[in-house]
Every structure is written in structure tokens, then in C-alpha cells.
Amino acid sequence: MTADRVRAALAGAALALAGAAAAEDDYGGLPEGEGREWVYFSCQHCHSLRTVTNQRFSRRVWDEVLDWMVEEQGMVPLDPEIRAEILDYLAEALGAEG
Template structure:
């Protein structure tokens, strides 16, 4: 009789190792909202993290500006020159504005900058 613990562990390993077509989609600028500055913003941000991280934020321009400062100071992001910073902020503020608060006190990101 086969050891059920071994079969269970083997099944779990197969699930974890098997490639998943739905999970690993390549990100492209075209997957983002189509506003001026999309390609530049994609190129600037994707070097360090997924654009899904960016698209989930939803902040006002001033918060995006603070976030760029934080990433530059704390995470070694290359500081954009004035023209690039304006391009990035224009795009981020338009493409990912603040979202309406969720009803019922939903999950709050503990790492998001405080307003």
C-alpha cells in the first residue's frame, strides 16, 4: 500500500513546480491605461517592480510625488530629471488616481505612505 503522505507531498510538489499559464503574463506598456507618458513610466518603474504594484496604488499627484522621493531616497531609484519627473507624475496621477474608499473598512496596505 502506498504511503499517503508521500503521495500528498508529491502532488503538492507537482502543483508548485508546474508552470501556470494564467499567473506569469508578460507585462507590456499596452496593458496600462493609454495616456501620455505611458511608455516612459513603464520603462522607469518596471526595472524594480511589477506595474501591478503601481496600478493598485491610486493616489493624488502629491502622494505620487512623495512616493518618487521615497523610492529615490530609500530604495536607490535613479532620480528622474525635472522633465521626466513631470512626465511620470502626469501619467501616474491621470492613470492611477485615488480610488473611492471601500465600504466596511477593507484591507489597508500597512506600507503605503500615510496621507
């Protein structure tokens, strides 16, 4: 009885660890970088993260994309600090010249 319970608890813990590792690894294909989790949580309600990871834009264009998401696509305006982190991340991780 007790051994079964221990085994079940261990199996549960292993599954939880595997789940955490998967989320950690993948982030929907977002490249590593500071602020990644904000993009992960803010940008996939309406479209896949591929819509984001497929793009390479300059900081100026990403800035406009964020405004465009709010003004035309119905995104809830981001907290200014989080918006700044997201913009830094996008310009770094998915950047382009110009």
C-alpha cells in the same frame, strides 16, 4: 529559392509587427495616457508594474512616492522633465481624491 526568401522575409515582418502590436497594447497593464512609456521604462526594474497599477493615489502622494523611490529604494533620480511627465501620468491615469 527566391520565393522562399520572400516568404521568410514576409514571415519575419509579420512577427515584428505582431511584437510591436503586443507591446503597444499591453504596456504591462498601464492605462493609456501621455507619459505611459516613461513609467513603463522607469518603474519595472525593481518590481512589477502591478505594484504601480494596483495603486490609486492623489498627485501629492504620487509625488511623495517618486521621492521615496529615489531616497529609500535606490531609484536613479529621474530627469526633471521626465519626472514631471511621469507625475502627470500617474495623477491622471492612477489618481485618487485628496
